[in-house]
Amino acid sequence: MNLAQLNDLPVDEATHTFMQCCTSAAWVSGMVQARPFADKQDLETKADTAWQGLTEADYLEAFEGHPQIGNVDTLRAKYANTKELASGEQSSVSEATEQVIESLAQGNADYLEKFGFIFIVCATGKSAAQMVALLQARLPNDKATELANAAEEQRKIFHLRLEKLI
Structure with missing residues (x-):
């Protein structure tokens, strides 16, 4: 288009x-x-x-349009409506070791429990290990700081998708 x-x-x-x-x-x-x-x-x-x-x-509402990072099954099943432009955004997760995937899953659970929304990161170009490190670095934040961080990551994501669109 x-x-x-x-x-x-x-x-x-x-x-x-x-x-x-x-x-x-x-x-x-x-x-x-x-x-x-x-x-x-x-x-x-x-x-x-x-x-x-x-x-x-x-x-x-925007965050709800994303699967949890590392949850590839959720990516395929629940969020099919964004799959055209989201394809490849989490491709490095499928190449991660089992330990990194488990760390990502645990970090995501901790993050969701603390903040009430999933961890949002512009995953393009980042390895699963880098995403674990980013998640761990952001976990100590307060909710207001983390909402702002997640909103900025979402902004990066929609810019990448607009780029793919045009």
Whole structure:
């Protein structure tokens, strides 16, 4: 798809397309309404603008669109709606040792228990061991700090997906 095609999509198709990038209904609505996009930079700027100032509930809704890092079964089954643009984002997890996978699973459980939402990280280009290290580094944070960290990681993810889209 190119930018002109994205700009010309009917609202329902544009909604579905942006939902592939981020599952926050408020962000998707903002992106659909922000069309037309003059160029790639305009798309990126409007994506950030739509993301800024969302509520905690909006961010949590976006996080729900992700599987837990390392949970490949969940990736395949529960989150098929984003699989087109999410493919390859966790590919390094499948290459990890059993010990690293177990550490990732335990860290994810600890994170979810502490913060009430799953660990969000832009996994592209990171090994499973690097994700374990990032998870462990973020676990001591307070909830407000971690919500901001996760929101920034989500922003990176939707930018990568927009890049794949265009």
